[in-house]
Amino acid sequence: MNKILKLNTRDRTTLLKTPMMTSLGPTSLTRMLDIAAVTNFESRDLVFREGEQAEHFFCVLSGYVRLFRLIKEGREADIRVCGPGDVFAECLLAGGETYLYHAQAAENVTLARFELAKVRTLASQESDVARTMIVLLSNHLMSTMEVVANDRLQTAPQRVAHYLLHNCQDENGSASIRLPFQKSLLAGKLGLAPEALSRAFSALRRAGVTVRGRVIQISDVGALKQV
Amino acid sequence: MNKILKLNTRDRTTLLKTPMMTSLGPTSLTRMLDIAAVTNFESRDLVFREGEQAEHFFCVLSGYVRLFRLIKEGREADIRVCGPGDVFAECLLAGGETYLYHAQAAENVTLARFELAKVRTLASQESDVARTMIVLLSNHLMSTMEVVANDRLQTAPQRVAHYLLHNCQDENGSASIRLPFQKSLLAGKLGLAPEALSRAFSALRRAGVTVRGRVIQISDVGALKQV
DNA sequence: CGGGTGCTTGATACCGATCAACCCACGTGG
DNA sequence: CCACGTGGGTTGATCGGTATCAAGCACCCG
Numbered sequence: 001m002n003k004i005l006k007l008n009t010r011d012r013t014t015l016l017k018t019p020m021m022t023s024l025g026p027t028s029l030t031r032m033l034d035i036a037a038v039t040n041f042e043s044r045d046l047v048f049r050e051g052e053q054a055e056h057f058f059c060v061l062s063g064y065v066r067l068f069r070l071i072k073e074g075r076e077a078d079i080r081v082c083g084p085g086d087v088f089a090e091c092l093l094a095g096g097e098t099y100l101y102h103a104q105a106a107e108n109v110t111l112a113r114f115e116l117a118k119v120r121t122l123a124s125q126e127s128d129v130a131r132t133m134i135v136l137l138s139n140h141l142m143s144t145m146e147v148v149a150n151d152r153l154q155t156a157p158q159r160v161a162h163y164l165l166h167n168c169q170d171e172n173g174s175a176s177i178r179l180p181f182q183k184s185l186l187a188g189k190l191g192l193a194p195e196a197l198s199r200a201f202s203a204l205r206r207a208g209v210t211v212r213g214r215v216i217q218i219s220d221v222g223a224l225k226q227v
Numbered sequence: 228m229n230k231i232l233k234l235n236t237r238d239r240t241t242l243l244k245t246p247m248m249t250s251l252g253p254t255s256l257t258r259m260l261d262i263a264a265v266t267n268f269e270s271r272d273l274v275f276r277e278g279e280q281a282e283h284f285f286c287v288l289s290g291y292v293r294l295f296r297l298i299k300e301g302r303e304a305d306i307r308v309c310g311p312g313d314v315f316a317e318c319l320l321a322g323g324e325t326y327l328y329h330a331q332a333a334e335n336v337t338l339a340r341f342e343l344a345k346v347r348t349l350a351s352q353e354s355d356v357a358r359t360m361i362v363l364l365s366n367h368l369m370s371t372m373e374v375v376a377n378d379r380l381q382t383a384p385q386r387v388a389h390y391l392l393h394n395c396q397d398e399n400g401s402a403s404i405r406l407p408f409q410k411s412l413l414a415g416k417l418g419l420a421p422e423a424l425s426r427a428f429s430a431l432r433r434a435g436v437t438v439r440g441r442v443i444q445i446s447d448v449g450a451l452k453q454v
Numbered sequence: 455c456g457g458g459t460g461c462t463t464g465a466t467a468c469c470g471a472t473c474a475a476c477c478c479a480c481g482t483g484g
Numbered sequence: 485c486c487a488c489g490t491g492g493g494t495t496g497a498t499c500g501g502t503a504t505c506a507a508g509c510a511c512c513c514g
Contacts, residue, residue, distance in 0.1 A: 069376050077380040079372055091372065094365030100372065123361065130357035134350065137364035138321030144371045145306060145318065145327065149296050151378050152418050153304040156470070183493070191379050193471055198494055382501070410461070420503055425462050440511095 004113070005038045014061045015112050018085045020136055028126040035122070037113045047103035047111065048089075054099045056113045057089040063109030064181050066188060067101045078188030080144075081106070083180060087136055092116055093123075106185050151191050156200040159190045161227040164209070164218060172222045179214040231340070232265045241288045242339050245312045247363055255353040262349070264340045274330035274338065275316075281326045283340045284316040290336030291408050293415060294328045305415030307371075308333070310407060314363055319343055320350075333412050378418050383427040386417045388454040391436070391445060399449045406441040 007015065015021060015036065016029075024032060038061070041047060047058065047065060058065075060082050067080040067088060079101055082088050089099060093116060123130040150159055163186070168175040179186060187197035201211050207227060208219035218224055234242065242248060242263065243256075251259060265288070268274060274285065274292060285292075287309050294307040294315060306328055309315045316326060320343060350357040377386055390413070395402040406413060414424035428438050434454060435446035445451055 069380060071380045077376070079376050079379070091365045091368040094362040094369070096365075096369065100369065101376070124354050124358060127351050127354065127357065130354065130361065131351060133361050134357065134364065135321040137361065137368055138318045138323075141318040141364055141368045141371060142321070142323065142327065144368060144375060147375055148371060148378065148418075149304070149306050149328070151375065152306070153296060153298045191375075194493075195472085195495085196470055199470085202494085421461075422463085422504085423502055426502090429462085 007033065007036055007038050007112070011038050011061055011110060011112070014084075015059065018059055018061075018112075019139075020059055020085075020087055020132060023128065023132055023135070025126075025128050028122070028129045028132075031122055031126065032114075032119075032129065035114060035118045038110060039113050040110045041105035041108070043105055043107045045105045047105065048099050050099055050102050052099050054089065054092045054096055054116065056115055057087065057092060057119070058103075059087045059112040059114070060084050061110045061112055064106040064185060065109055065111070066104045066106045066185065068104065068188070069101050076102075078185075078191070080147075081181070081185055081189040087140070090133070090136060090140070093120060093133060093137070106181060147191075156190075156192055156196050157203045158227050159192070160197065160200045160204060161207070161209075161224050163190060164216065165221070165224060168218065168221065170221055173220070175218045175221055177216045177218070179216065183214075234260065234263055234265050234339070238265050238288055238337060238339070241311075242286065245286055245288075245339075246366075247286055247312075247314055247359060250355065250359055250362070252353075252355050255349075255356045255359075258349055258353065259341075259346075259356065262341060262345045265337060266340050267337045268332035268335070270332055270334045272332045274332065275326050277326055277328050279326050281316065281319045281323055281343065283342055284314065284319060284346070285330075286314045286339040286341070287311050288337045288339055291333040291412060292336055292338070293331045293333045293412065295331065295415070296328050303329075305412075305418070307374075308408070308412055308416040314367070317360070317363060317367070320347060320360060320364070322347075333408060374418075383417075383419055383423050384430045385454055386419070387424065387427045387431060388434070388451050390417060391443065392448070392451060395445065395448065397448055400447070402445045402448055404443045404445070406443065410441075 012033070015033075021029065021032065039047075048054075050069065062084055065082045065088065066078055067082065068076045068078045070076050080088070088103065092099070119129070119133070123133050150162060154162060164177060168177050183197055184194045187194045190197065192200070201209065204224075204227070207224055209224065210217040210219070239260065242260075248256065248259065275281075277296060289311055292309045292315065293305055294309065295303045295305045297303050307315070315330065319326070346356070346360070350360050377389060381389065391404060395404050410424055411421045414421045417424065419427070428436065431451075431454070434451055436451065437444040437446070
């Protein structure tokens, strides 16, 4: 499972389409690929633990990874959910010593792995690597601040509506979404208990939201924006 | 009030001691100082509004700035509170078009102001500017994820205890802290209503925390860590 | 002394976590 | 083919924490 490998061609093409690679020039690209490795994890495997010595950051190639902290006696709270293309633990580029949270595979995942130290020096040598890191960190920071704001001023149904609206391309009329992961993961992503998500969905029924399994029908996108 | 000026010598020395400047080499330093400007705001002035065209980011030289969003009908929720040395709106370095929240002076403040576009190009030319931006963004991202985690798994008294412990140097025994700003600001920083902060303090009385005005006495630091 | 402002305190309402039971889909093995 | 177990999801009842609204208090400064 966590055998470390050089990239095979399929993983390589997946990685190249990732936001952390698309804007690199040819030399930076090869140098980055040079230090990239691939690790696979099965569902529920831990990628790393909070407090562990931090040597790598990761980019999701397929599957989903859950970042969380422990409260008391096995209770845990999600901080973030990462899907394909997402990068995590890159906030340790500044020089953090240890991981700040646990990372767990929510299903079978394959990750690209980069040594923090090597990327640090690479960023100091290749300006487009540095630029890419700045863009990554900026975007990640923006979305994290968005999470803080939403946590602090939206109720459960509002968060769900917000998520749905940001994940359907249609501007108005009806839309259909297939969740890429389990509902319990979505609950964690939104900072809710699974039961609360369930109730939020049933509260949104009268706003035209129908749920069957992972498929969500929205009868009127405009109406959903009012919530 | 919001007259734009070149730096005077006092502001200049303040800025130079700021984390965003300390690790720059001589040429980067002068180039950054070259594009820096100073703005002053009186208490309750808006530095910028959510949705406004974003052209600058800021570094606090003195005073405190509140970043917040509006909910409904004048109700507002704080996202972050910035003090001396803190940088804000730097997450737009990736190329964001507009500000994502309102920024308001919580008291009389003086800010250093940088054009996003100029810093972007500067970062692509001077590797230590890029490195500094990476460090800034990394640290900011780490602390923001910390906020998400704390919001999601700590109660009000725990957040206050956490804040106190991270703001007193003493490891054990007793300690004393003077809040650098109003309690209502602290409440916002911790994601609480002012009343909730007040109640949290009185709940912490039996953990040896005494509050008189802005001065907070902690009789037993070790005991506070248990909360 | 009067009037602000910031803070505290009390009463109430609401939201979401928690615990428990149940349902359903699925896979397994007798 | 059916009994059984498992895991994900829903639903209901209850509890706790915090927001909200309202009133009162302490302090500062005119």
